[in-house]
Amino acid sequence: MPHVLCLRPVHPEALERLRNHPGITVEVMPDPTPENLKPVLPYTEAVIVRATRIDRAFLAMAPELRIVARHGVGYDAVDVPALTQRGIPLTVTPDANAVSVAEHAMMLLLSVARRVKDYDAATRALDWGPRESLPTFDLAGSTLLVVGFGRIGARTARLAAAFGMRVLAYDPYVPGNTIKGAGFTPAKTLAAGLAEADAVTLHCPSNEETRGLVGKEFVVAMKRGSVLVNTARGTLVDEEALAAGLRSGQVAAAGLDVFWEEPLKAENPLRDLPNVVMTPHSAAATAESVRRMSLSCADSVIAAFEGRLDPDVVINKEVLRGNA
Numbered sequence: 001m002p003h004v005l006c007l008r009p010v011h012p013e014a015l016e017r018l019r020n021h022p023g024i025t026v027e028v029m030p031d032p033t034p035e036n037l038k039p040v041l042p043y044t045e046a047v048i049v050r051a052t053r054i055d056r057a058f059l060a061m062a063p064e065l066r067i068v069a070r071h072g073v074g075y076d077a078v079d080v081p082a083l084t085q086r087g088i089p090l091t092v093t094p095d096a097n098a099v100s101v102a103e104h105a106m107m108l109l110l111s112v113a114r115r116v117k118d119y120d121a122a123t124r125a126l127d128w129g130p131r132e133s134l135p136t137f138d139l140a141g142s143t144l145l146v147v148g149f150g151r152i153g154a155r156t157a158r159l160a161a162a163f164g165m166r167v168l169a170y171d172p173y174v175p176g177n178t179i180k181g182a183g184f185t186p187a188k189t190l191a192a193g194l195a196e197a198d199a200v201t202l203h204c205p206s207n208e209e210t211r212g213l214v215g216k217e218f219v220v221a222m223k224r225g226s227v228l229v230n231t232a233r234g235t236l237v238d239e240e241a242l243a244a245g246l247r248s249g250q251v252a253a254a255g256l257d258v259f260w261e262e263p264l265k266a267e268n269p270l271r272d273l274p275n276v277v278m279t280p281h282s283a284a285a286t287a288e289s290v291r292r293m294s295l296s297c298a299d300s301v302i303a304a305f306e307g308r309l310d311p312d313v314v315i316n317k318e319v320l321r322g323n324a
Contacts, residue, residue, distance in 0.1 A: 001025055002066075002305050005044040007032040007052040010071060011294035014048075018298050024305070037061060046301045048294075054078045059086060067304040069297040072097060072284060073152075074233055075315060076206055084316045091300040091313045094151060096292035097284035102155035104283035105201050105231045106163075108255025109144075111277045112227050113137050113199075118274070137198075140164030145187060145197035147213075148204030148232065149174045156201055157184050168193045171204070194221040199229065206233035214238060219245035227253045231283045234258035243269035246276065257283045 004018055006028045018026045029036055032052045041061040047054070050071045059065065059082055068083060070092045083090050111117065115134045122134075130136075144160045146153045149171035157167045167184045170193045176186035187193030194200065200222065204210050214228065214237040222228070228251055230237055239260055245251035253275040259268060262281055270276050284293070296313070303309045311317055 002045040003027065003043055004046040004048065004301055005029060005040060006048045008050045010048055010050075010297065011291045013291060014294035014298040017295065018301065021302055024302070041065075046304065048297045048301065049078070051077065054083070056082045059083070059088075067091065067301055067309075069300045071293050071297050074205070076233060076235065080316055084319055087319050089304065089309060089319050090315045091297070091304075091309070092315060093293040093296035094313060096296045097289045098151040098155050100286045100289035101152045101231050101283040102159055104257060104279070105152075105156045105203075105229050105255075106159050108229045108231065108257065108277055108279070109139065109160075109199055109201065109227070112229075112253035112255045112275075113139055117277055138164075139199075142166070142198040143168060143196055145170060145193040145200045146184075147171070147190070147193075147200060147202050149179055149182075150203060152231075153201075153203030154182060156203060157182070160201075165199075168197060190218075191221045194218065194226075195223055197223055197226055199227045201229040202232045202236055204232055204236065206235040211235050212238045214242055216241045216244075219250055222251060224250055225252045227251065227255070229255045231257045234260045234262060234281075239269050243273060246270070246273050253277070257281055 002024050004024055004026045006026065009028055009030060015026055018024050027040065038061060043064060044062055045064050045066045046069065047065065048069045048071055054068055054077065056079060065088055068078065068088060068090050070078065070090060073092045073094055075090060075092065078090055080090055114136045118134050140163060143166045146157045146167060146169045149169045153169065157169060160167050161183065168187045169179045169184050170187040170190050179186040219241050242251065242254060246254060255277045256270065257279045258281050264271065300309065300313055309320065311320055314320060
């Protein structure tokens with residue numbers, strides 16, 4: 001009888017969908033420590049994972065594992081080669097959180113454009129009215145560079161356009177004609193886009209190619225006084241380089257939902273900067289998004305058990321060819 005282990009709670013509707021499927025048993029582990037996992041993993045055939053690291057040590061305890069379903073789209077904490085070596089598919093929820101993350105990116109952009117944090121503090125202190133020391137700017141008429149034109153990046157571009165922004169997009173894996181067809185302008189190079197943009201928003205995965213993308217060269221290439229938004233992955237940003245840019249005024253402000261080390265550490269160089277708005281990796285945590293991600297995971301698990309897994313949600317597609 002297939003046993004599904006949920007590492008941290010998922011939406012009740014997803015649990016119900018799994019439990020209503022003949023032959024499946026489900027267990028939710030709110031605190032997945034190595035000690036708690038050790039007695040359960042030997043008979044677990046599917047894992048729905050949110051933040052727990054899935055590495056070779058984890059897999060060594062799970063000889064019957066047939067699928068890992070990631071509750072989200074990022075998989076930095078998953079050893080994909082180790083899964084592939086075992087023939088275990090890793091699935092993600094590519095459509096479930098796109099709207100929520102795109103809206104969060106726009107919220108951060110609006111927050112830094114209108115100095116929401118600063119004006120909120122001033123208003124609470126009964127310090128009334130606008131001031132020259134806290135300048136704000138309109139999104140309409142300004143230029144946004146979207147770095148990464150996938151599901152979330154494309155949706156963010158559409159939202160920005162609705163605010164009257166001119167949208168550039170840079171993605172070396174998306175043809176320029178595709179970007180043009182969506183109604184936006186492809187940046188010929190990343191540096192060219194950075195030089196034009198009043199704001200930059202990151203929507204690319206973190207991998208060997210992109211890790212530390214926002215480093216000293218990136219910051220120097222940005223238009224002076226522009227802003228940066230990151231709702232993708234914290235490891236895209238060299239935080240010391242960004243902090244230096246924020247202190248010098250090269251970067252006017254940043255809106256960040258993700259960080260190199262999470263939870264945020266006290267010694268993070270961005271933590272005490274007044275021109276940074278921070279949220280705790282919560283962009284995809286709306287009620288609607290959590291429900292959609294949970295249901296997507298449940299559907300992937302059931303499909304894997306029935307031998308009909310959708311290749312579009314699988315990261316390591318080569319395991320599907322091996323299981324064909």
